[in-house]
Amino acid sequence: SSSSSSSSSQASSSSISKCLATKEDDLQDDSNSSNGSASSLDDEPLMRSATLSIDSSSSSSGADGSESYSTRNSNKRENFLEGRWESIHGNYILRPPISSNDGQPKALIHFLGGAFVGASPHLAYRYVLEKLSERGYVIVATPYKLTFDHLATCDEIISRFERCAPGLARMYGAVPVVGLGHSCGSLLQVLISALFPDTPRAANILISYNNKPISDAVPFFSEVVTPLAATLANPQNATVIEKSDEGQAWNPPSVVDTLNLGLKLAKASTEGDRLPSDQLLNEVVTTFLPPSARIIPETTGTVSLPTNVRDSLQKLVQPTADALDDSGVLPTFSQLLEVADQVPSLLQEVADGVEDFIPSPASTASVAKKAYRARSTLLVKFENDSIDETEELETLLNEAERIMRMKKPMISMGVDLRTLKGNHATPILAPPLQLASRAEEILGPEDAKERLLYKEADDIVETVVEWLEGLVNG
Numbered sequence: 001s002s003s004s005s006s007s008s009s010q011a012s013s014s015s016i017s018k019c020l021a022t023k024e025d026d027l028q029d030d031s032n033s034s035n036g037s038a039s040s041l042d043d044e045p046l047m048r049s050a051t052l053s054i055d056s057s058s059s060s061s062g063a064d065g066s067e068s069y070s071t072r073n074s075n076k077r078e079n080f081l082e083g084r085w086e087s088i089h090g091n092y093i094l095r096p097p098i099s100s101n102d103g104q105p106k107a108l109i110h111f112l113g114g115a116f117v118g119a120s121p122h123l124a125y126r127y128v129l130e131k132l133s134e135r136g137y138v139i140v141a142t143p144y145k146l147t148f149d150h151l152a153t154c155d156e157i158i159s160r161f162e163r164c165a166p167g168l169a170r171m172y173g174a175v176p177v178v179g180l181g182h183s184c185g186s187l188l189q190v191l192i193s194a195l196f197p198d199t200p201r202a203a204n205i206l207i208s209y210n211n212k213p214i215s216d217a218v219p220f221f222s223e224v225v226t227p228l229a230a231t232l233a234n235p236q237n238a239t240v241i242e243k244s245d246e247g248q249a250w251n252p253p254s255v256v257d258t259l260n261l262g263l264k265l266a267k268a269s270t271e272g273d274r275l276p277s278d279q280l281l282n283e284v285v286t287t288f289l290p291p292s293a294r295i296i297p298e299t300t301g302t303v304s305l306p307t308n309v310r311d312s313l314q315k316l317v318q319p320t321a322d323a324l325d326d327s328g329v330l331p332t333f334s335q336l337l338e339v340a341d342q343v344p345s346l347l348q349e350v351a352d353g354v355e356d357f358i359p360s361p362a363s364t365a366s367v368a369k370k371a372y373r374a375r376s377t378l379l380v381k382f383e384n385d386s387i388d389e390t391e392e393l394e395t396l397l398n399e400a401e402r403i404m405r406m407k408k409p410m411i412s413m414g415v416d417l418r419t420l421k422g423n424h425a426t427p428i429l430a431p432p433l434q435l436a437s438r439a440e441e442i443l444g445p446e447d448a449k450e451r452l453l454y455k456e457a458d459d460i461v462e463t464v465v466e467w468l469e470g471l472v473n474g
Contacts, residue, residue, distance in 0.1 A: 051174035051202065081328030083130065083432065085122045089163035092122035094129060094139040105138035106472060107176040107202070108168065110161060112142060112185030114208075117428060119143050119342055120335040125182070127430030127454060131461040134433065137468075138172065140164060146184070146342045148214070148349050149358040154191050158199050176202040178468065179374070182427050183208045190393070191364065194371035203376040203471060205464055208424050210389045211364050214356045217387075226350055232256055233351035250290045256351075259344040261287055263337060270334040273314045274321045278304040365396055372400040376414045378467045380460065382422040390417065418463055422456040430454035 086093045096105050109132060117124035121141040129139050142157050168175075179201040181189035186206035193201050215221050235251035253261070261284060268276040276284075281303045285294050294303075305313075324330045359367065377397055381390035394417050401413040420426075430436070431452050439448035449455035 051176050081332045083126070083434065084133075088167070090142070090160040091164045092139075092141040092143070093164065093168075094122070094133040094141070096133050096136050096138055101136055105172055105175055106136045107138075107178050107468065108140060108172075109137050109178050109180050110140045110142065110201075112144065112157065112179075112181040112188050114183030114185055114428075115146050116339055116342060118185055119145060119338045121185075123332065123335055124428045126432045127436060127457055128427055128460055130433035131458070132464065135461070135465050138168065138175070140168070143338065144188075145338075146346060148346075148354045148356070150188060150191055150364075151195075151358060154188055154196060157188065158192065158196055161199070178202055179204040179206075180464070181206055181209075183210060183424065186393075187211055187364065190368050190372060191359075193374045194367045197373075201374045203378070203468075204374040205378045205380065205467070206390070206393065207380040207427060207460070208382060208385055208388050208390070209379065209393045210387050211361045211393075212387065212389070213361050214354075229347045229350035233348050253287050256344045256347050257287060263341050263344070266337050267334065270330045270337070273310075274317050275305070275310060275313055278302065281305070365392075368393065368396045369399045370403060372397060372413075373404070374413070375411075376471060377416070378464070379415065379417045380463065381417070381419050382424065382426055382456075383419060384423040387424060416467065418467075420456065420459050420463060422459075426456045427460060430457035 084094055086095075096103055109129075111121055111125070111129060112118060113121035113124055121143055122129065125141070129141060133139050140161060142160050144153050144157050147153055177200070179189040179193065181187070181204075186209040189201075189204050189206060190209070192199055193204060210217075218225055232255040235254045235257070264280060265276055265284070268274070268280060285303050321330065357364075379390045379394055379397075381388045394415055397413070397415045401411075401415070404411050404413060431439070431454060436448065436452065436454060439452055442448070443451065446455075449458055
């Protein structure tokens with residue numbers, strides 16, 4: 001409801017205020033205790049100011065049932081669609097090849113993608129991320145489900161990242177952690193660097209940052225989107241009341257309910273025995289059929305596939321499912337479903353009365369100015385990007401450095417802005433690295449980049465690597 005949305009917004013605003021107060025107290029304490037001298041943070045080399053660490057309370061085998069490092073996809077051959085990516089504790093990991101510095105990474109890049117495609121970052125941004133890995137960086141791409149509450153999204157992202165960080169720290173040691181984000185992912189990286197002090201960044205790379213209010217980000221939000229979402233999220237008007245002693249009422253499902261159930265059925269085809277569970281079958285029956293039309297055994301009171309039928313169907317589909325799984329088709333289809341799965345929940349949020357992002361753009365700007373603490377930041381904007389707000393962010397981060405240096409004069413927070421050819425979608429407009437490499441062998445590097453339209457994506461990689469090498473060697 002709109003009241004729940006309002007209370008959530010108030011709670012988030014309160015959390016931001018408390019966090020900012022804590023940040024300011026911490027800075028004041030540091031300034032007082034140092035008596036004008038540099039603190040330990042000031043003395044640290046830039047690329048060692050935030051590194052992977054091992055939390056003794058963490059385990060490389062998560063409670064979510066995800067695989068441990070010792071068993072990671074060891075029985076599955078690499079395929080074109082999935083490449084070298086590994087799924088570990090809700091993150092997608094891409095390690096540098098052994099040929100690059102014996103596999104020891106120069107740094108860990110924690111990547112967050114843009115709205116919607118951020119649910120499947122290793123597919124949408126495959127070329128850029130694989131190219132960075134090839135240049136000696138370990139990539140952790142954390143998927144997230146888009147919501148209007150950015151703080152809740154940050155919590156989810158950090159929780160996933162922290163489940164894989166201890167295992168990576170054991171394997172690689174204290175490598176620097178660099179945040180990389182595109183579009184909404186850049187905004188989330190700013191919030192993480194400002195409001196989540198236990199998740200530090202040695203540096204951030206923010207591409208196509210934008211922080212527009214919902215009315216600007218979504219055209220005709222109040223006039224069209226909100227009433228449309230309310231219609232799609234509410235059950236249809238027709239109510240069927242059964243003529244029984246209980247007088248049982250049933251409403252046809254809403255469009256959002258139908259989408260949710262359809263996605264559940266599609267996901268069932270990619271998981272387990274590839275067949276919907278009895279629980280899911282019952283949900284389908286009770287959602288789409290009024291009580292009088294349901295054929296349910298009186299003995300059990302539920303719909304279920306007989307064991308012999310389920311076993312026969314499973315034997316029938318399993319060979320095809322295994323082949324599709326080995327080729328990467330099913331995992332890729334599953335990832336596309338994760339992208340589609342964001343639509344019903346967003347419609348429901350709008351129908352429940354959401355009016356803007358949490359925190360609001362004004363609050364996010366205040367947070368960035370008062371609490372952003374990444375020691376070095378690369379800002380990247382494109383020449384043809386009408387929704388980019390990178391220059392506004394540059395102003396905020398320069399102000400953040402001024403505020404920081406009032407408290408701690410020895411701290412420097414460098415901000416570099418680069419403008420590249422391209423548009424807002426440039427980072428995702430590139431083929432997989434394997435395909436690009438094959439094309440370059442046949443056509444030559446320049447012709448391949450021009451014909452397959454990924455020269456501008458390649459420029460992103462070169463800009464990022466050049467900047468990171470400058471930090472490492474500087």
